[in-house]
Amino acid sequence: LTSVAxxxxxxxxxxxxxxxxxxxxxxYKIGIDNRDDEIEFKxxxxxxxxxxxxxxxxxxxxxxxxxxxxxxxxxxxxxxxxSDTLSxxxxxxxxxxxxxxxxxxxxxxxxxxxxxxxxxxxxxxDASADGQLRLALEFSH
Numbered sequence: 001l002t003s004v005a006x007x008x009x010x011x012x013x014x015x016x017x018x019x020x021x022x023x024x025x026x027x028y029k030i031g032i033d034n035r036d037d038e039i040e041f042k043x044x045x046x047x048x049x050x051x052x053x054x055x056x057x058x059x060x061x062x063x064x065x066x067x068x069x070x071x072x073x074x075x076x077x078x079x080x081x082x083s084d085t086l087s088x089x090x091x092x093x094x095x096x097x098x099x100x101x102x103x104x105x106x107x108x109x110x111x112x113x114x115x116x117x118x119x120x121x122x123x124x125x126d127a128s129a130d131g132q133l134r135l136a137l138e139f140s141h
Contacts, residue, residue, distance in 0.1 A: 003029040009044070020045040020056075037064045051081040071097055077106065085110050091119060100127035106134075114139050 007027035015022040023044040031037050043058045059073040073096075079089035087108040094101045106119035115138045123130035 001032050002035055003031055003038070005029040020047050025057075036068075038062065039064065053077075053079045053081070053087075055079075071095070079106070079108065091121070093121060095127075098127075099125045100130070101125050102127060102130075102132060113141055 005027050007025055009023055009025045012022040012024070023046075025040075025042040025044055027040040027042070029038040029040065039062055041060045045056045047054045055075075055077040057075045059075065060070050061073060062068055062070045073094060075091065075093045077089060077091040079087045081087045087110075089106050090104065091106050092101070092103045101124040102121035103124065104119055104121040106117060108115055108117045115136075117134070117136045117138075119134045121132040121134060123132070
C-alpha cells in the first residue's frame with residue numbers, strides 16, 4: 001500500500017455527443033509509509049462502442065514538497081463488458097520524463113455502488129524491472 005486517494009470527476013456535459021466524451025479529474029493522494037502526499041489533475045477522454053469502452057488520459061502530478069516540479073504522464077485503457085458485473089481489458093501507463101512504460105491486463109468486478117479491480121502491469125523501457133500488481137476498490141454514489 002503506497003497511498004490512499006480521494007478523487008472527484010467533473011463531466012464536461014457539452015461533449016456528451018462528441019466522438020470522445022471529455023471530463024476532468026482532481027485527486028489528492030495521502031502518502032503511506034513515509035511517502036509524500038501528491039495532487040493530480042487529469043484530462044479524461046472516453047468512447048463507448050457497444051460493450052467496449054476506450055479511455056485515454058493526460059495527467060499532471062506534483063508531489064507536495066517545497067522543491068517538487070509538475071510531472072506529466074498518460075494512460076489508456078480498453079475494457080470489454082462481459083456482463084453487468086464483470087469487465088476484462090488491458091491498460092497502458094507512461095511517464096515520458098523517466099522513459100517508463102507499463103502495460104498489462106485488468107479485470108473489474110462491479111457490485112452495488114462499488115468496483116473492485118485487479119491488474120498486472122509489466123514494465124518496459126527504463127521500468128523493465130518494475131512490474132506492478134494493482135488492486136483498487138472504488139466507491140461511488
